[in-house]
Amino acid sequence: MHILVAEDDLMLGQLIAHLLKKKGGYQVEWLTTGDDVCEYALKSHYDVLILDWMLPGEEGVSICSRLRKEGYSGAIIMLTAKDALEDKINGLDAGADDYLIKPFEIDELLARIRAVSRRNFAPIQEQLVELQNIRVNLTQRTVFDGETEVYLTPREFQLLDLLIRNKGQVLSRELIYDRIWGYEADVSLKTIDATVKLLRKKLNWNSEKDYIQSIRGVGYKLDI
Structure with a gap:
């Protein structure tokens, strides 16, 4: 499975990328700003995008909304410290498939990844x-x-x-x-x-x- 992580917290981003590789066996790419996420997502095949809400440059919720408007059908998990119901609704309305509040356990993130990857976002084409x-x-x-x-x-x-x-x-x-x-x-x-x-x-x-x-x-x- 190919995953794109967009997280500006260097310690957390490095930890997520490392554990997704080690515990999940996934292929992971990691970005620290929001400016290049759409280009990466639309030009490459990722099974899951993990987006921090508060990214420098373009914010995660804006990226999510823009990707959906451009027809992106892949799975998106939003990471955020915002725990208000209104924020969660805004994230889901922007097109996120799941919403994980910080701090979180890596095993929960892995379970969320498995869950969203089982959904039928687009016809599966064997590579x-x-x-x-x-x-x-x-x-x-x-x-x-x-x-x-x-x-x-x-x-x-x-x-x-x-x-x-x-x-x-x-x-x-x-x-x-x-x-x-x-x-x-x-x-x-x-x-x-x-x-x-x-x-x-x-x-x-x-x-x-x-x-x-x-x-x-x-x-x-x-x-x-």
């Missing part, structure tokens, strides 16, 4: 990618080599997903580390190399094609 004989279903999180299923760990699939969504682009080890583990994780950059090695072995077991290229001193890219 299928073919790497010669390898078929990757990003929606169902499955990988097949011909008729044989290739079993990936959650980290390996997150890495493959990240490489596919940025195919042809060189991704630095630091960027991969941040997107998949988070800078707060107690692992070394060597963990990335080890994960890439295992993923590469699983993808190449029945082929001479090396899908993941190593860019010396920088990182990796997917060659389709």
